[in-house]
Amino acid sequence: MTALGPPLGLIVELTHRCPLQCAYCSNPLAMDAPKSELSTEQWLRVLDEAAAIGILQVHFSGGEPMARRDLRELIAHASNAGLYTNIITSGVLLSRSAMADLLAAGIDHVQLSFQDARSEEADHFSGYRGSHAKKLEAARRIRDAGLPLTANFVIHRQNIERIEEMIALGVALSAERIEIAHTQYYGWALLNRNALLPSRAQLEQVNQVVAAAQERLRGRVVIDYVVPDYYAARPKACMGGWGNRFINISPSGKALPCHAAETLPGFTFPSVRDHGLGAIWASSDAFTRFRGTDWMPAPCRGCDQREIDWGGCRCQALALAGDAARTDPACHRSADHHIMREAIDAAVDAPLALVPRRLQQG
Numbered sequence: 001m002t003a004l005g006p007p008l009g010l011i012v013e014l015t016h017r018c019p020l021q022c023a024y025c026s027n028p029l030a031m032d033a034p035k036s037e038l039s040t041e042q043w044l045r046v047l048d049e050a051a052a053i054g055i056l057q058v059h060f061s062g063g064e065p066m067a068r069r070d071l072r073e074l075i076a077h078a079s080n081a082g083l084y085t086n087i088i089t090s091g092v093l094l095s096r097s098a099m100a101d102l103l104a105a106g107i108d109h110v111q112l113s114f115q116d117a118r119s120e121e122a123d124h125f126s127g128y129r130g131s132h133a134k135k136l137e138a139a140r141r142i143r144d145a146g147l148p149l150t151a152n153f154v155i156h157r158q159n160i161e162r163i164e165e166m167i168a169l170g171v172a173l174s175a176e177r178i179e180i181a182h183t184q185y186y187g188w189a190l191l192n193r194n195a196l197l198p199s200r201a202q203l204e205q206v207n208q209v210v211a212a213a214q215e216r217l218r219g220r221v222v223i224d225y226v227v228p229d230y231y232a233a234r235p236k237a238c239m240g241g242w243g244n245r246f247i248n249i250s251p252s253g254k255a256l257p258c259h260a261a262e263t264l265p266g267f268t269f270p271s272v273r274d275h276g277l278g279a280i281w282a283s284s285d286a287f288t289r290f291r292g293t294d295w296m297p298a299p300c301r302g303c304d305q306r307e308i309d310w311g312g313c314r315c316q317a318l319a320l321a322g323d324a325a326r327t328d329p330a331c332h333r334s335a336d337h338h339i340m341r342e343a344i345d346a347a348v349d350a351p352l353a354l355v356p357r358r359l360q361q362g
């Protein structure tokens with residue numbers, strides 16, 4: 001491997017608070033309590049450290065990052081430190097004055113999430129009446145402000161049939177980028193997997209619709225789409241590799257190689273309250289244990305894809321195969337690959353009832 005460079009990006013999960021209750025949320029089941037969140041001063045120090053070690057981008061996330069009253073101050077501080085700033089938001093709190101605050105703070109990019117293309121269905125999946133209308137208004141405010149907009153549609157078995165309408169909505173909102181994101185089965189989404197996992201026929205339909213739209217809209221709108229793990233032959237390079245590209249900070253200040261890492265047993269994740277970001281990145285056990293390829297078991301060891309997908313996702317290996325150090329079951333070469341087929345079979349004809357995300361604090 002080449003010498004370790006700085007992380008590309010810092011993902012700051014400012015809070016787990018959120019007005020929505022999406023059943024596909026990848027936040028942990030036991031969320032950080034509001035009183036455990038880092039203070040403004042602590043976040044400001046983390047942002048300074050990020051710039052000092054050469055991080056280029058900061059993604060303000062959550063929960064709903066706009067639930068933090070100090071968001072404007074944090075974004076302005078990051079921007080003044082030379083960081084590219086992106087906010088990942090549901091948009092329901094993006095009032096006119098909140099938009100003015102984001103602009104004054106120097107926000108560079110907004111990623112806005114949608115639950116569906118239609119109001120009634122979107123409000124049902126978000127558990128928030130009127131949320132879709134607020135999102136449409138938020139999208140208009142973002143574009144009127146001249147900011148680049150990414151429209152993110154999370155798809156699953158219960159909304160996937162409206163994929164054409166979702167792409168049309170993204171185009172109508174003048175999004176520069178449309179993300180069609182299959183649900184990632186972590187946290188609440190894993191709990192609800194049987195009610196969310198699409199069928200093979202649904203997947204084939206969406207693959208065709210997206211490919212046609214990418215062709216039709218080439219040069220006008222970028223459409224990002226990745227085949228979901230459960231139907232893939234090879235896993236995704238989760239987070240671009242463990243400890244390879246990103247540091248994720250939880251609301252209470254734990255530095256994590258990914259948003260779901262707290263599910264992994266046998267780890268003590270360092271807190272930014274006690275440790276500097278540079279040391280966490282370079283030498284903490286949490287970031288070095290699965291970094292690179294030395295940790296890999298067969299069949300990853302010796303595989304020609306090992307520096308492309310980095311063996312897939314550690315959290316998925318734990319959740320599905322019971323061991324974070326195994327090859328991701330999404331890989332067709334994994335001895336555990338049958339688990340994916342069994343999950344698909346188990347979802348056929350499963351009830352559609354969803355457990356909504358709720359803040360039950362850990």
Ligand code: SF4
Nearest residue numbers: 300303305306311331
């Ligand atoms: Fe990737 Fe490992 Fe599968 Fe090779 S064996 S494709 S490195 S997950």
Ligand code: FES
Nearest residue numbers: 238258313314315
């Ligand atoms: Fe943790 Fe993939 S979500 S490594």
